[in-house]
Amino acid sequence: MSMFNKSKYLNDTDYSPSHKEFLKSVGQYKLKIKLFQVGILVAFLVLWEVAATFKWIDPFFISKPSSIFNLIVNLSRDGSLFKHTAISVTEVIIGFVLGTIIGTSFAILLWWSDFVAKVFDPYLVVLNALPKIALGPIIIIWAGAGMRGIIVTAITISLVVTILSTYNGFKEVDSEKIKMLKTFGATKFQILQKVVFPSTIPNMINTMKINIGMSWIGVIVGEFLVSKAGLGYLIVYGGQVFRLDIVMAGVIILAVATALMYQLIAKLEGRFVKWR
Amino acid sequence: MEQKEFVNVKNISMTYHTLSEETKALNNLTFEAKRGEIVALVGPSGCGKSTILSIIAGLIKPTSGEVSIDGKKVEGTNKKIGYMFQSDHLFQWRNILANVLIGLEIQNKVNEENVTRVTKLLDTYGLGDFKKHYPHQLSGGMRQRVALIRTLATEPDLLLLDEPFSALDYQSRLAVSDDIARIIKKEGKTAIMVTHDIAEAISMSDRVIVLSNRPATVKSIYDIKLTCNEGEEFSPIKCREAPEFRHYFNNIWRELDVYVQ
Numbered sequence: 001m002s003m004f005n006k007s008k009y010l011n012d013t014d015y016s017p018s019h020k021e022f023l024k025s026v027g028q029y030k031l032k033i034k035l036f037q038v039g040i041l042v043a044f045l046v047l048w049e050v051a052a053t054f055k056w057i058d059p060f061f062i063s064k065p066s067s068i069f070n071l072i073v074n075l076s077r078d079g080s081l082f083k084h085t086a087i088s089v090t091e092v093i094i095g096f097v098l099g100t101i102i103g104t105s106f107a108i109l110l111w112w113s114d115f116v117a118k119v120f121d122p123y124l125v126v127l128n129a130l131p132k133i134a135l136g137p138i139i140i141i142w143a144g145a146g147m148r149g150i151i152v153t154a155i156t157i158s159l160v161v162t163i164l165s166t167y168n169g170f171k172e173v174d175s176e177k178i179k180m181l182k183t184f185g186a187t188k189f190q191i192l193q194k195v196v197f198p199s200t201i202p203n204m205i206n207t208m209k210i211n212i213g214m215s216w217i218g219v220i221v222g223e224f225l226v227s228k229a230g231l232g233y234l235i236v237y238g239g240q241v242f243r244l245d246i247v248m249a250g251v252i253i254l255a256v257a258t259a260l261m262y263q264l265i266a267k268l269e270g271r272f273v274k275w276r
Numbered sequence: 277m278e279q280k281e282f283v284n285v286k287n288i289s290m291t292y293h294t295l296s297e298e299t300k301a302l303n304n305l306t307f308e309a310k311r312g313e314i315v316a317l318v319g320p321s322g323c324g325k326s327t328i329l330s331i332i333a334g335l336i337k338p339t340s341g342e343v344s345i346d347g348k349k350v351e352g353t354n355k356k357i358g359y360m361f362q363s364d365h366l367f368q369w370r371n372i373l374a375n376v377l378i379g380l381e382i383q384n385k386v387n388e389e390n391v392t393r394v395t396k397l398l399d400t401y402g403l404g405d406f407k408k409h410y411p412h413q414l415s416g417g418m419r420q421r422v423a424l425i426r427t428l429a430t431e432p433d434l435l436l437l438d439e440p441f442s443a444l445d446y447q448s449r450l451a452v453s454d455d456i457a458r459i460i461k462k463e464g465k466t467a468i469m470v471t472h473d474i475a476e477a478i479s480m481s482d483r484v485i486v487l488s489n490r491p492a493t494v495k496s497i498y499d500i501k502l503t504c505n506e507g508e509e510f511s512p513i514k515c516r517e518a519p520e521f522r523h524y525f526n527n528i529w530r531e532l533d534v535y536v537q
């Protein structure tokens with residue numbers, strides 16, 4: 001019913017004093033949350049910096065924010081930071097997109113044929129339970145010790161989850177809604193296109209949110225194993241030469257990149273699920 | 277033409293099979309509906325009423341017996357039939373107009389002429405201002421009217437109504453059943469309606485078929501003649517005040533009651 005009242009909210013002079021008061025208190029509460037969120041981060045960084053400067057903690061093992069910041073500035077000046085980030089992000093995007101497409105296609109196949117779904121069920125259960133990282137070395141040997149191997153690792157980690165959760169989403173579609181389309185004479189493809197797929201979109205977006213994290217795990221593990229570039233490489237390299245500032249910088253950039261990608265999918269959700 | 281038999285249900289029986297048992301749902305059911313009639317099927321819950329509609333719609337095949345519509349045997353789904361469900365089953369990601377057009381879309385019949393006709397239907401039945409709204413913005417009664425128009429959009433000759441008002445609260449239920457019965461009569465459709473509400477069945481329909489407990493058989497058939505429609509527009513709510521109403525109600529109630537015990 002919210003649409004009907006919209007015009008009422010266009011002009012705030014219409015508000016009663018008590019409603020204004022209410023809006024004000026909601027606004028203040030939100031501001032308070034934001035302040036605390038930023039405050040915790042700032043306090044943490046300051047404490048870390050101070051503790052490292054006064055040698056309460058050993059900066060050799062734990063590094064400190066200012067040297068991490070300087071390193072990030074230096075690395076971005078010579079362009080190597082962007083190179084490493086771009087390589088990892090490219091691998092993640094390719095892995096994520098391919099994983100989603102292949103996984104969704106496979107889910108459609110399972111939905112299409114109950115027989116196929118029943119036959120593959122035990123295999124999917126076992127593959128789902130298996131920690132896919134264990135397959136890393138095999139994949140690297142088979143798919144090559146380079147970008148290809150890393151991308152395949154990323155796909156392997158996200159694929160089974162995509163298949164299972166998308167297929168379960170397909171199965172949860174109200175059978176009465178399908179019956180409704182059947183009474184109009186809908187074909188199986190039309191049922192997929194008009195009701196099964198669209199009603200599973202929220203579920204698919206949730207799966208994507210999980211998968212972006214999965215793809216990052218795959219890429220980082222792949223880079224740990226073989227690469228000569230990328231954020232995973234940067235982190236492993238920093239660890240090997242005991243440069244904790246490099247490790248920390250790598251982790252921070254990783255966190256920023258993951259968060260940005262997650263936000264992108266959340267935006268996508270806002271576009272596709274606006275009827276909610 | 278007026279009194280010709282339009283739907284013929286002849287000796288249908290239906291048995292469901294599961295691994296643990298087989299269940300006989302329908303037992304040798306026979307009835308018919310004439311063109312332009314509203315026929316109500318009443319019976320105890322779980323007696324297989326919905327199964328009958330599914331068979332008439334061609335969604336499932338009866339174990340034995342046959343159904344013919346306008347002289348043609350039912351084999352598979354039929355574009356002459358419109359099915360209306362307990363829930364409106366509107367797609368929440370489509371606006372009202374797009375929801376109403378879904379049937380035409382499935383049958384590849386979306387064209388300017390049909391869209392204009394459907395738009396006019398929405399206008400006629402008080403939904404003209406809500407074409408661009410989404411289902412969650414509408415009340416239950418309005419949504420059910422949208423569902424009826426979605427069913428009417430493909431221009432079916434026969435409507436199958438499966439307890440179409442049971443998801444509504446009592447007031448909306450009265451209002452919407454009044455609306456819908458009027459729409460069906462006005463558009464000249466034949467309808468077969470399943471309900472467990474005796475009053476609704478008597479007030480809306482031309483004939484009430486009482487079914488027995490599972491496996492369902494036809495227990496008796498009442499031709500409903502109420503003195504409520506003289507000169508005025510058909511209104512089931514008004515028909516509830518007809519002097520004969522109570523008489524029918526008591527008879528049908530008694531008949532159902534026997535099977536409750």
